[in-house]
Amino acid sequence: MPDVQKKVEEIYQQVVRRNPGELEFHQAVKEVIDTLGPVLKKYPHYAEHKVIERICEPERQIIFRVPWQDDSGEVQINRGFRVQFNSVLGPYKGGLRFHPSVLLGTIKFLGFEQVFKNALTGMPIGGGKGGSDFDPKGRTDAEVMRFCQSFMTELHRHLGEHTDVPAGDIGVGAREIGYLFGQYKRMTNRYESGVLTGKSPHWGGALVRREATGYGAVYFAEEMLKTKGDSLAGKVCVVSGAGNVAIYAIEKIQQLGGTVVACSDSGGVIYHERGIELDTLKQIKEVERKRISVYADIHHDAKFIPSGSIWDIPCQVAMPSATQNELDGTAAKKLVSNGCIAVSEGANMPTTPEGVRVFQESGVLYAPGKAANAGGVATSALEMQQNATRDAWSFEHTERRLHEIMIEIHRACYETSAEFGATGNYVLGANIVGFKRVAEAMVAFGLI
Ligand code: NDP
Numbered sequence: 001m002p003d004v005q006k007k008v009e010e011i012y013q014q015v016v017r018r019n020p021g022e023l024e025f026h027q028a029v030k031e032v033i034d035t036l037g038p039v040l041k042k043y044p045h046y047a048e049h050k051v052i053e054r055i056c057e058p059e060r061q062i063i064f065r066v067p068w069q070d071d072s073g074e075v076q077i078n079r080g081f082r083v084q085f086n087s088v089l090g091p092y093k094g095g096l097r098f099h100p101s102v103l104l105g106t107i108k109f110l111g112f113e114q115v116f117k118n119a120l121t122g123m124p125i126g127g128g129k130g131g132s133d134f135d136p137k138g139r140t141d142a143e144v145m146r147f148c149q150s151f152m153t154e155l156h157r158h159l160g161e162h163t164d165v166p167a168g169d170i171g172v173g174a175r176e177i178g179y180l181f182g183q184y185k186r187m188t189n190r191y192e193s194g195v196l197t198g199k200s201p202h203w204g205g206a207l208v209r210r211e212a213t214g215y216g217a218v219y220f221a222e223e224m225l226k227t228k229g230d231s232l233a234g235k236v237c238v239v240s241g242a243g244n245v246a247i248y249a250i251e252k253i254q255q256l257g258g259t260v261v262a263c264s265d266s267g268g269v270i271y272h273e274r275g276i277e278l279d280t281l282k283q284i285k286e287v288e289r290k291r292i293s294v295y296a297d298i299h300h301d302a303k304f305i306p307s308g309s310i311w312d313i314p315c316q317v318a319m320p321s322a323t324q325n326e327l328d329g330t331a332a333k334k335l336v337s338n339g340c341i342a343v344s345e346g347a348n349m350p351t352t353p354e355g356v357r358v359f360q361e362s363g364v365l366y367a368p369g370k371a372a373n374a375g376g377v378a379t380s381a382l383e384m385q386q387n388a389t390r391d392a393w394s395f396e397h398t399e400r401r402l403h404e405i406m407i408e409i410h411r412a413c414y415e416t417s418a419e420f421g422a423t424g425n426y427v428l429g430a431n432i433v434g435f436k437r438v439a440e441a442m443v444a445f446g447l448i
Pocket of ligand 1: 168169170171172213241242243244245246264265266267321322323324346347348373374376377
């Protein structure tokens, strides 16, 4: 094994030893550092400064108790997390996830990814992530409010527009951000708009933030297809999930002339051959907060497939937009054999390492989440800009900025993949671009 490769493997083994049982974090670290060998060879000072070792260790990890009372008066205890991973490029920035599966390792994997993603956007934001094992599903608004108030009562002391700026993620949308912001304002006696993003445009939120992650991932897919002289127009697409990212990915695909024939939630898959009716989907998911199976009760030509795999449905473009490791090697093989030519990840790390290998070996255009879904956090940075200047941009202007940012992220990843002799390998391109930007700042700041 060449020396740099050996060094990288040693660093990975050390991460595994020091973070036992955190499998998703190990996976995220491995995926990045496996592509960094050529960078260390070209820029040996990164190794001298132990940049990789330092990047793998969060600057700060906060774990706290979140007690609250449900509607029946029973006391509930959840656990809250905020992992402030890296702040050399700006304040920690990254969403909050409320889902029963959340463990420290989940937040660490997401925070680690966020560092590189945020660097890729070219905006002045560091990386962090947070959340709780609280499950908002089936809870009343009053219960969600009490939980959010308790969560923020502890977290507020670690936040600030120049320190750490959370946003939404799975289980955290405009409703939760509203309750969190209200409690932050109350605890600090400050109307500090820039402390949270994903706010409602009625009180300091940016237009397009809600749409940004899904739209951005579709723009990235369009850019990848362009490198082959192709486009989304006329393509059959499948988008997993039915949450914030999935809904707006579907919307943008439809605007660009593609047809989305399937989407899903954790209860099953909706297959609608003539194309998903977006108004129905939004009504079910955004307004009524119901299960996706209801869609087939409304559209009788659609089929609900309980516990089916969405990746069995033939498509040319796939956009995993639900959760991590939702697309494994078997699913990837199925997609390839059904004629899939492009995969753009709306979710974070939705494809397993085996799945990624299948796509890359089959010549499928494959965009990892840290590049493809960076439009969400980039638009959060645009929200921070608007808050800092007490301004509010139009939808058209903000969407144009998002589009430009996604084109630029694609260009940087593509050109870097070519520079390192792996043209079209967006995993390598994204990791190297993000890493170099963070590494340069870490070296410049001295040993911190
Ligand atoms: P939402 O909570 O709005 O939606 C999540 C969707 O995925 C729901 O349809 C949910 O179904 C489904 N889902 C979640 N967990 C599972 C699971 N374990 N198994 C099957 N289905 C599941 O979240 P978002 O749309 O905001 O986030 C989706 C992904 O995109 C996540 O990976 C997130 O980290 C990533 N992301 C989000 C950004 C954003 O701006 N929101 C930015 C960048 C990345 P159900 O309701 O049944 O649980």
